[in-house]
Amino acid sequence: MLDERDRKLLELLQCDAGLSVVDLADRVALSVSACSRRIQRLEAEGYIARRTVVLDRGRLGVPTTVYALIRTAHHSSEWMERFAAVIADIPEVVEAHRLTGNVDYILKLALPRVEHYDVIYKKIIRKVELFDVSASISMETLKDGAPLPVDYAS
Template sequence: MLDDRDRKLLTLLQKNADMPIGEMADLVSLSSSACWRRIKRLTDEGFILSRVAVLDRGKMNVPLTIYVLIRTSDHSTGWTDRFRDAVAEIPEISEAFRLTGNIDYLLKVVLPDVAHWDMIYQKLVRRLNFSDVSSYIAMEEMKNTGFVPTSYI
């Protein structure tokens, strides 16, 4: 079970994983060594999966976000495995979800422009059969924190 200090450390790390240990320790009222041990424990216990750098998508020339809704009539394990493999091999697909309801899969694709979406689409349809593929261009990013709430544990 996590305590308030653990939750606060997780929140601080989500905001800036490069924050110096001493600064984090001060913010959670711990010594630097006690703070480091807690972060190590949180990592060892799997609460912290990795530390990553968040890149500026504009500077990386992938400002466009397209959400893709996919329906398939084939729900076999073999089809799903081929779909997972295809998604894993396309770096422009930054997120992929299997859904309940009328839509089977949701993809988040980040690209330089719409023309690149057709290349990704062609890669997918060459490998798999779909009942329907619908794409939606995001006009404005209103919120994108990547944060996970820490208050439920």
């Protein structure tokens, strides 16, 4: 069961995983050792899946976001495993979701420019059969990487 200090730690770590345990302890009014134990427990219990760094996409040369909407006529376990393996090997695919509705999958691609989408498209269709693929180009990012709400955690 999470208490308010656990929730505050989760909020703080989501915004800056590089905060020192000393800073975190100070912000949640705990001793350093008690804070460290709480963080270890949150990791062990799976509330903290991993710690990461957010890189600047522009500085890395991949400022363009394209969403590929994929429909398939295949829904077998084998096809889904093959598709998952194909997109796992493409670093430009930064997110992938299986959906309900008219579209089966959506892929979020981080690309150097719009024209590079064709390179990724060809990599995918060479290895797995798709029924229909369409793409949308993000014109502007309004919200990205926002911290998850922690109030629902138990």
